[in-house]
Amino acid sequence: MINLTLKQLRYFDALARHGHFGRAAEACAISQPALSMQIKEMEETLGTALVERGARQIRLTRFGEETAQRVTGILRAVDELGDMARASRDRLVGRLRIGIIPTIAPYLLPAIVDVLADVHPGLDLMIRETLTPTLIQELREGQLDTAIVALPVSEPTLTEAALFTEKFLLVRPEADAHAPVPDSEMLRQMRLLLLEEGHCFRDQALSFCKLAASAPRETLDASSLSTLVQMVSAGFGVTLIPEMAMPVETRSAPVSVARFPEPQPARTVGMVWRRTSPLANQLMGIAEIIRNRPGISGVLPG
Numbered sequence: 001m002i003n004l005t006l007k008q009l010r011y012f013d014a015l016a017r018h019g020h021f022g023r024a025a026e027a028c029a030i031s032q033p034a035l036s037m038q039i040k041e042m043e044e045t046l047g048t049a050l051v052e053r054g055a056r057q058i059r060l061t062r063f064g065e066e067t068a069q070r071v072t073g074i075l076r077a078v079d080e081l082g083d084m085a086r087a088s089r090d091r092l093v094g095r096l097r098i099g100i101i102p103t104i105a106p107y108l109l110p111a112i113v114d115v116l117a118d119v120h121p122g123l124d125l126m127i128r129e130t131l132t133p134t135l136i137q138e139l140r141e142g143q144l145d146t147a148i149v150a151l152p153v154s155e156p157t158l159t160e161a162a163l164f165t166e167k168f169l170l171v172r173p174e175a176d177a178h179a180p181v182p183d184s185e186m187l188r189q190m191r192l193l194l195l196e197e198g199h200c201f202r203d204q205a206l207s208f209c210k211l212a213a214s215a216p217r218e219t220l221d222a223s224s225l226s227t228l229v230q231m232v233s234a235g236f237g238v239t240l241i242p243e244m245a246m247p248v249e250t251r252s253a254p255v256s257v258a259r260f261p262e263p264q265p266a267r268t269v270g271m272v273w274r275r276t277s278p279l280a281n282q283l284m285g286i287a288e289i290i291r292n293r294p295g296i297s298g299v300l301p302g
Contacts, residue, residue, distance in 0.1 A: 093122030
């Protein structure tokens with residue numbers, strides 16, 4: 001009988017995902033020598049090599065690749081056992097791994113973290129902020145329990161629960177405060193500042209302006225909404241931000257904020273989780289808490 005520990009399986013899973021002992025050790029919150037020793041012991045137990053060790057990175061052997069696939073399934077099954085036990089209790093307790101995209105995280109999390117802690121006092125929230133494709137991949141692989149993203153994601157293995165709809169606002173230099181608000185056609189003729197590729201909010205802004213994502217652009221592509229707003233305040237161009245971000249991003253920037261004429265551009269924010277998740281009922285309850293939380297949208301008068 002092969003005697004592998006669950007700890008070894010988790011360490012090997014991290015190594016297979018990161019392809020680097022240092023990054024895998026950091027993800028597992030242990031030292032690199034400790035992780036390396038556990039992988040070595042796992043190889044000795046199995047009687048064959050799992051990784052080819054190079055100076056800068058590692059490569060899985062053929063057996064290592066096959067093992068990684070099996071280990072992912074084993075760890076997912078173990079996690080789901082824990083989820084089943086948690087789902088059988090009256091309250092949701094223990095670790096809850098939530099992913100959230102950067103154009104939502106700074107504005108929504110402060111409004112919901114405390115109320116979730118009040119409703120579920122034994123809940124240990126683990127927050128992962130990154131782009132939608134990464135969150136969806138990590139959901140599928142069981143590394144996250146749920147994610148808050150812009151809908152739809154159109155992933156058949158996931159359940160989607162809409163939380164709220166928020167409008168996109170125009171941010172322009174303060175000197176333009178009394179100028180007519182441009183429609184989408186006029187906006188195409190202006191210097192439009194956008195987030196860099198990979199952000200779904202960029203794609204939504206391009207769609208509103210009827211601009212092709214592949215069209216050449218000689219302007220700023222930023223990694224955050226804060227950078228966009230600050231560049232607008234410097235007179236570099238105009239940008240769009242989600243309504244929820246307005247109080248945070250414009251409080252220290254001399255800019256003008258306006259609504260677009262109807263139909264106003266908007267996005268639907270929602271939660272997604274695996275259809276097979278034992279925590280589905282509890283996650284739907286969390287979605288309801290967020291949905292009814294005041295002050296997370298509608299920050300400008302109509």
